[in-house]
Amino acid sequence: MHCAALKEGEGMQQPQGPFCQSCAMPLQKEEDFGTNADGSKSEEYCRYCYQAGKFTEPDISMKEMVDKVVSFLVSLEKMPEAQAREIGTTFIPQLKRWRE
Numbered sequence: 001m002h003c004a005a006l007k008e009g010e011g012m013q014q015p016q017g018p019f020c021q022s023c024a025m026p027l028q029k030e031e032d033f034g035t036n037a038d039g040s041k042s043e044e045y046c047r048y049c050y051q052a053g054k055f056t057e058p059d060i061s062m063k064e065m066v067d068k069v070v071s072f073l074v075s076l077e078k079m080p081e082a083q084a085r086e087i088g089t090t091f092i093p094q095l096k097r098w099r100e
């Protein structure tokens, strides 16, 4: 018995992401990714935020995005509102779209 399997699995698991740099959704499947203007896959944004090289909601504010993510986590992930809000207000401001 040894623990080599743990090490070997690391490359496939990617526990650190990637995450959408707009809404923090984990980008796991090929269809989760947004698209660039030339139709290629965006490496940074999900398909809900970014399509054909443009943000789907270009005028949304960071606060509105936090509200969106909170209600998503509460309704779909059945997360308590306080916990969802803590995650939203912690993660969203760190994302590339909101850091400038």
Ligand SMILES: [Zn+2]
Pocket (backbone or CB within 6 Å): 020, 021, 022, 023, 024, 025, 045, 046, 047, 048, 049, 050
């Ligand atoms: Zn997104």
